[in-house]
Amino acid sequence: MNISKFVELGKKIVCVGRNYAEHATELGNKVPTEPLLFLKPTTAYLSEGNKIKMPPGCTDLHHEVELGVVIGTKGTDIPVESAMDHVGGYALALDMTARNLQDAAKKKGHPWTLAKAFDTSCPVSKFVEKERVQNVHNVRLWLSVNGDIRQDGNTSDMIFKVPTLISYISRSMTLEPGDMILTGTPSGVGPVKSGDVIVAGLDQLMEMSFSVAE
Numbered sequence: 001m002n003i004s005k006f007v008e009l010g011k012k013i014v015c016v017g018r019n020y021a022e023h024a025t026e027l028g029n030k031v032p033t034e035p036l037l038f039l040k041p042t043t044a045y046l047s048e049g050n051k052i053k054m055p056p057g058c059t060d061l062h063h064e065v066e067l068g069v070v071i072g073t074k075g076t077d078i079p080v081e082s083a084m085d086h087v088g089g090y091a092l093a094l095d096m097t098a099r100n101l102q103d104a105a106k107k108k109g110h111p112w113t114l115a116k117a118f119d120t121s122c123p124v125s126k127f128v129e130k131e132r133v134q135n136v137h138n139v140r141l142w143l144s145v146n147g148d149i150r151q152d153g154n155t156s157d158m159i160f161k162v163p164t165l166i167s168y169i170s171r172s173m174t175l176e177p178g179d180m181i182l183t184g185t186p187s188g189v190g191p192v193k194s195g196d197v198i199v200a201g202l203d204q205l206m207e208m209s210f211s212v213a214e
């Protein structure tokens with residue numbers, strides 16, 4: 001499989017919630033003691049040049065900039081020690097979130113599906129070759145809205161590191177080539193509205209731009 005075509009060929013997007021302590025607390029959540037996981041379907045992917053849409057019932061659409069890890073080789077029960085061998089590359093992604101729907105779901109103890117998995121909820125960059133990222137735990141992630149910086153973090157602040165996430169996820173779900181793990185967002189999440197332009201970057205490696213549909 002050509003891993004750079006992960007958007008077309010990948011089977012799942014496994015997302016990690018609250019993986020940066022400052023972000024967990026900015027939403028009034030406790031810092032987790034084990035990874036918090038949810039899924040997006042691959043129909044959530046949005047490539048550059050297309051617009052982010054408000055899902056039904058959304059009154060508070062939030063941006064979350066995240067490092068995406070693209071799986072290169074299949075594995076189940078992957079040990080932490082060899083987990084990085086399963087990484088095929090990276091991407092920059094947004095975990096767009098209908099925060100009002102998520103808050104309502106949290107109150108009821110319901111899943112976050114409608115808040116997190118809607119069409120266009122995963123704007124994504126082009127593939128970043130694995131070799132271009134020298135240390136995955138020292139990468140700057142930033143995001144601006146209409147030119148104002150809103151998020152500026154570093155993957156060094158992840159609570160659960162990439163090998164731990166790969167190992168933990170693969171205990172329950174076989175990871176396959178083209179699957180993507182969204183590794184969580186640093187602090188600074190906030191709302192966007194129709195017509196806003198989001199620009200996000202991953203160190204000097206990647207920059208991408210998406211606008212919110214009118």
Ligand code: MG
Nearest residue numbers: 064095184185
């Ligand atoms: Mg997120």
